Amino acid sequence: MSQYLSLLLDCPVVIAAIFITGIGGTFQYGFSVSVLTSPSEFIKELVNQTCLQRYGVSLDKGQVSLIWSFIVSIFCIGGLLGALMAGPLMSKYGRKQCLLFNNFTAISGALLMLLSQKALSFEMIMVGRLLYGINAGVSLSAHTMYLVECAPKKLRGMVGVTISTFVSFGKFSGQLLGISELLGTEQNWPWLLGFNGFTALLQLATLPFLPESPSFLLLNRGDREACDKALKRLWGNKDYTWEVDEMMKEKAAIQGVRNHSVMELIQNKNIRWQLITILVTFIGLQLCGINAVYFYSFEVFRAAGIEEGQLRYAALGTGLCEVVTSIFCFMIIESTGKKVLLFRGYMAMSVTLVLLTITLFLKTCISWMPYCSMLLLFLFIFCFASGPSGIIAPLPGELFTQPFKSAAYTLACTLNWTGLFLLGMLFPVLVEHMSYFCFLIFLFFCTGCGLFVWFNVPETRHKTALEIAADFDKMHRKSGESKKQSTEQDLNGSHQTRF
Structure with a gap:
């Protein structure tokens, strides 16, 4: 284990990629899964207040529960849409660009969450959850593929585990921030739901400093020079000829074959x-x-x-x-x-x-x-x-x-x-x-x-x-x-x- 950890420590840019892609990647998914538990009663109250003020109707418990179930499940619908979009987007624009622009989806959802209470609109929470789902659906694919392709072959298993680590960290963060001493209060719950926007801003500010996936540059774009530059930035001055030779073998095997x-x-x-x-x-x-x-x-x-x-x-x-x-x-x-x-x-x-x-x-x-x-x-x-x-x-x-x-x-x-x-x-x-x-x-x-x-x-x-x-x-x-x-x-x- 120590030799693999030592090898990873010799690749500081790979370590930076783990944290930068993770916080704006699968962290978003884990956080969105757990975050609604704490403010559920406050959101249900907002649903009732919205209908009472807008339509003069007080909803019964069953109707509120039905709307609440839709707020929870629409995240999965957005995730499915994002998953279907991710493949074509990654193939056309690359893993890094896909992750980069995906942050704007999370920021848009966060703004809707933050304004929902003042606007007295539970529909804004629904749309925000849909956007969060799209963001998570894209990032689950793009984050995973980017990290696996950026890591040396000997470290791909270790680096791959960090994908689920950030899912777990996201779940834990949603639970932690949701306690009443932090953001799980009647006044602060919109900030809790909008927290994804802050992590998206963090990735948006830092991701441009990382290179594109070397595998994508060589196998999809055929740019050997850009691939070499990306590998040098990620792995330092190590000898990565063997990995490039393996990618070239794969390139020869798929020569003239389009993305399926x-x-x-x-x-x-x-x-x-x-x-x-x-x-x-x-x-x-x-x-x-x-x-x-x-x-x-x-x-x-x-x-x-x-x-x-x-x-x-x-x-x-x-x-x-x-x-x-x-x-x-x-x-x-x-x-x-x-x-x-x-x-x-x-x-x-x-x-x-x-x-x-x-x-x-x-x-x-x-x-x-x-x-x-x-x-x-x-x-x-x-x-x-x-x-x-x-x-x-x-x-x-x-x-x-x-x-x-x-x-x-x-x-x-x-x-x-x-x-x-x-x-x-x-x-x-x-x-x-x-x-x-x-x-x-x-x-x-x-x-x-x-x-x-x-x-x-x-x-x-x-x-x-x-x-x-x-x-x-x-x-x-x-x-x-x-x-x-x-x-x-x-x-x-x-x-x-x-x-």
Whole structure:
């Protein structure tokens, strides 16, 4: 681990890129996910006041809840739109420019949030949430692709984990700033909702000093000189000839091949297992039960005897646990391997879900059982953040070559946003009918994803997309093929026809 950390410390511009892209990238997503919990009652009151003053109508509880649900879920709709836009924008304008101009979307949303209370308009919050969603949808793809392409191959796993670290940090920041001692008050909640604008301004002021992705400059624009300059700024005076040679091999393999659409990605049989891997892992990311665990955290804390007024402070512990564990994953990923961490994480989550269901069932029978539930809750978050959370986000950029990357990220993020939206709509129904036994559904997805990764996905650490494609071929080679034939295919550059 120390050698990889030392290598990263020798690349200060890469470290700067991690923080600059993170604060205006996936931080926005994490913050927007958690920030509405604290000011929910104030926003519902604004909804009622708006209708009363504008139409002379006082809404009942059900009507207010319906509008509130739409305010929450419209973020996912915006995220889906942003995910669909991200691929074409990144392919045409580049990763850096896409991130740069995406900040204006967040700033526009923040201004609407800040003015909503004075304007007495909950519709401004809806539009602001939609813009925040578009911003998050674009940044999830652009931030991930930019960082993975800017990092040396030996550090891509470590750098990739920071993407989920900033998601966790965003969630924790939303929880922290939402407490009543800070911005979670009747007067200050618009500033809480508008906080995304300040992080967008920070990125807008600092991102222009970073270079464009070297991979994009060479493979998309064919500018070798600009690629060399970008690599020199990012990695210093180190010898990066090997990485450039690998990019040139990929460039030769994709010579004359344009960027592919999502439909072409789906139809290409030569990359079928890479596509299946993206489908399984990103669906599993939403259906692994992490949102259910966060939902039940308040009930577990109540059962453990924590007072109602202190629940939000206890919930801060869950967010902090995810941040700390993500940093732990950052430290060990290069020495342990991504496949092992992903498999261990899912299997440990499966066991934890079983035990958590049992302890919740017995909480009224045994006095100390709620404390066991609380311990298991933190253990589940630890398993999630040390495996799936940090490894899955960068996968599309690792498994696919340049012509397919944008489409792969578009598809992956579309799955992510669709899953988040459906889970938000269906999860309350599951809880109502199944209570904590809903964890058994998530258990199925955790176990299934873990076994799929172990038996069907090769290790991706320190490998290029072409090398990973060869490993997929070897792992899923038809039984009738001889070893000699597959070796000849590799030597004859079969991947050129693939891409």
